[in-house]
Every structure is written in C-alpha cells, then in structure tokens.
Amino acid sequence: MxxxxxxxxxxxxxxxxxxxxxxxxxxxxxxxxxxxxxxxxxxxxxxxxxxxxxxxxxxxxxxxxxxxxxxxxxxxxxxxxxxxxxxxxxxxxxxxxxxxxxxxxxxxxxxxxxxxxxxxxxxxxxxxxxxxxxxxxxxxxxxxxxxxxxxxxxxxxxxxxxxxxxxxxxxxxxxxxxxxxxxxxxxxxxxxxxxxxxxxxxxxxxxxxxxxxxxxxxxxxxxxxxxxxxxFTPKPSEVKTAREIISALSEANAAGRGTVVVNDRLVERHNIEAAERLLELSEMIAKLEEDHA
Known part of the structure; x- marks a missing residue:
C-alpha cells in the first residue's frame, strides 16, 4: 500500500x-x-x-x-x-x-x-x-x-x-x-x-x-x-475468503508447504498480499461509512 x-x-x-x-x-x-x-x-x-x-x-x-x-x-x-x-x-x-x-x-x-x-x-x-x-x-x-x-x-x-x-x-x-x-x-x-x-x-x-x-x-x-x-465494496463472502486464505497459507507455510488449496483454488504468496489489502480496505470502508452515518 x-x-x-x-x-x-x-x-x-x-x-x-x-x-x-x-x-x-x-x-x-x-x-x-x-x-x-x-x-x-x-x-x-x-x-x-x-x-x-x-x-x-x-x-x-x-x-x-x-x-x-x-x-x-x-x-x-x-x-x-x-x-x-x-x-x-x-x-x-x-x-x-x-x-x-x-x-x-x-x-x-x-x-x-x-x-x-x-x-x-x-x-x-x-x-x-x-x-x-x-x-x-x-x-x-x-x-x-x-x-x-x-x-x-x-x-x-x-x-x-x-x-x-x-x-x-x-x-x-x-x-x-x-x-x-x-x-x-x-x-x-x-x-x-x-x-x-x-x-x-x-x-x-x-x-x-x-x-x-x-x-x-x-x-x-x-x-x-x-x-x-x-x-467497489468488498462483499462479506470476499472478506471471509480473504481471511481463510491468510489462515490456510500460514498453516501450510508452518508445515513446510509453499502453497495450499482454498475453496478449490490454489493459493500462493501473492494471494496473501491481495487478501491483506482487501481486508484493510474493508475495514477502512466500514469506518468511513460509520463516520458518514
């Protein structure tokens, strides 16, 4: 970012x-x-x-x-x-x-x-x-x-x-x-x-x-x-998947594997960066909408 x-x-x-x-x-x-x-x-x-x-x-x-x-x-x-x-x-x-x-x-x-x-x-x-x-x-x-x-x-x-x-x-x-x-x-x-x-x-x-x-x-x-x-707002399903990606690859890395499959999709390091960006954006949007309310 x-x-x-x-x-x-x-x-x-x-x-x-x-x-x-x-x-x-x-x-x-x-x-x-x-x-x-x-x-x-x-x-x-x-x-x-x-x-x-x-x-x-x-x-x-x-x-x-x-x-x-x-x-x-x-x-x-x-x-x-x-x-x-x-x-x-x-x-x-x-x-x-x-x-x-x-x-x-x-x-x-x-x-x-x-x-x-x-x-x-x-x-x-x-x-x-x-x-x-x-x-x-x-x-x-x-x-x-x-x-x-x-x-x-x-x-x-x-x-x-x-x-x-x-x-x-x-x-x-x-x-x-x-x-x-x-x-x-x-x-x-x-x-x-x-x-x-x-x-x-x-x-x-x-x-x-x-x-x-x-x-x-x-x-x-x-x-x-x-x-x-x-x-342009991340959907709840996208936020859920992003969290699953981060968690699953972290566990895979700890077990000595560089990739993991999440929801029938191969996940690598670059997917983590995208998932972290999506989660940060989602949190920022939630705060922004709260401030506008």
Missing part, C-alpha cells in the same frame, strides 16, 4: 460555481469530493468559483470525504492563480488536468511548491491519447501522486470513438492506465458516465471497472453514489 491508500469507491465532481451543490456535498456519502474549478466552469464564473471553493474548504464539514480541488491547467489564464489560492487551505489533494507528460506534471508540482504546497498530495487526470501513451512516465514522476483519474468523456471524443455500454472503444486505454498505476503503486479511478440518469449502464460500468482493477468511479450526480459504493 502507498501512503495515500484509502477508499475511493466514489469520486463526485462538484462545480465550484454552485454554492448549493458545494453545501449539499457535505451531507453525501462520497468517498471523495472533487471541488471543480476546471473546464466545466464558464469563463465568466472562474474567479467566483475559486472564491466559493476556498470558502467551502476553509469552512470544512465534508466529514469523512476526501476533499480534492481540481484546478485549471497551467496554460489557461487561471491555473497559476488557482494553485496559489488553494495550496494551503486544508484540501486533501490537488487534481491537475491536461497533464500529458512527466515534464508537465513536474512543472505543475513546482508551481504548487512555489505556492507553499510542499509535499501536498496530487492527482492527475488522464484525458487524452497522449496522456494514455505517457501514463507510465506520468505515474512514475513523483511519489506525491495519490491517484490517477480517468477522464473518459474527453478521451472518447479525442479518440473519435462511440460511447457503448460494453466500453470496447476504451478498454485498451483503460488497461494501459491501470497498468501504469499499479506498476508504481498508485490508486486509479475510472471516468464518468455522462448519461447520469442511465443507472443501469452506470452500474454495469462500475462492475466492469471493478473487475478490471479500478479502485472506484468518478461521477457527476449524487444519484450514482449508491451504485459506485456498492460495486
């Missing part, structure tokens, strides 16, 4: 221009809230949004949710001012957008450091074909990276692909980013479903993403929270 390991089953984007939404997010059971200053915010509302988000974070009240601020990219007129405004207000992480290379991320980190955000965790959006191709270089650039966040809506448009329920046009890109994240021990979260009222497709995407290896799902509407939290 890395230093930033925690549940990120659900990451809810909250537009900084809407104070009602910023307030509502305080009562929602999202593992992470992303207070958004980025592309969805109208140019005329950029500075107002920044002011709203700074006030919201300083006021606090987001309970157990991880508070992340997405800033505008450094090529925009607002990026550096965003970073200066949010570097030291108590957020848990800063989310950088439009990063397509190791050099781009290091430049963003330098700007954050210069604003006083030394050692602050960061997240990186992967939203373009070039970013996908450079995912390994980005993921390896700094141990301050807490999470890679897919921006699948942007990526779909840039691939000239179609949105399909089975997500076949995106599977190669998703897998490449998961590989990069896991190679460098980073969390990785799937992108949004733009059709937020199509709950059946959203739930399917959550379960597909979970099976591929994602830690959670980002979203744009509270209606989606329940489904993401459920899909």
């Amino acid at each position: 890395n230093n930033y390991f925690r549940p990120r089953r659900s990451m809810l984007y909250v537009p900084g221009c809407n104070t009602r939404y910023l307030e509502k997010a305080r009562s929602l059971p999202a593992d992470s809230v992303i207070l958004d200053l980025g592309d969805p915010i109208l140019i005329s509302a950029k500075e107002t949004s920044r002011h709203n988000v700074v006030d919201a974070v300083k006021q606090g009240g987001y309970r157990a949710s991880e508070v992340v601020i997405r800033v505008n990219d450094l090529e925009s007129p607002w990026g550096y001012d965003d970073i200066k405004a949010v570097a030291n207000i108590g957020a848990d992480a800063i989310l950088f957008s439009h990063i397509e290379s190791r050099a781009g991320l290091l430049r963003a980190l330098e700007a954050l450091d210069q604003a006083g955000g030394h050692n602050m965790p960061v997240m990186v959006m992967i939203e373009s074909p070039l970013a996908v191709l450079h995912a390994e270089a980005i993921a390896s650039a700094s141990d301050r990276i807490a999470c890679l966040v897919m921006a699948t809506s942007d990526l779909t448009s840039q691939l000239h692909a179609h949105t399909t329920r089975d997500r076949i046009p995106l599977l190669t890109s998703l897998s490449m980013v998961i590989l990069a994240a896991r190679a460098y021990n980073r969390a990785v979260v799937d992108g949004i479903n733009s059709h937020f009222k199509d709950i059946e497709s959203f739930e399917y995407a959550c379960r597909l993403g979970r099976d591929m290896g994602f830690d959670g799902k980002s979203m744009i509407h509270p209606l989606q929270l329940t489904y993401a939290n459920d899909a």
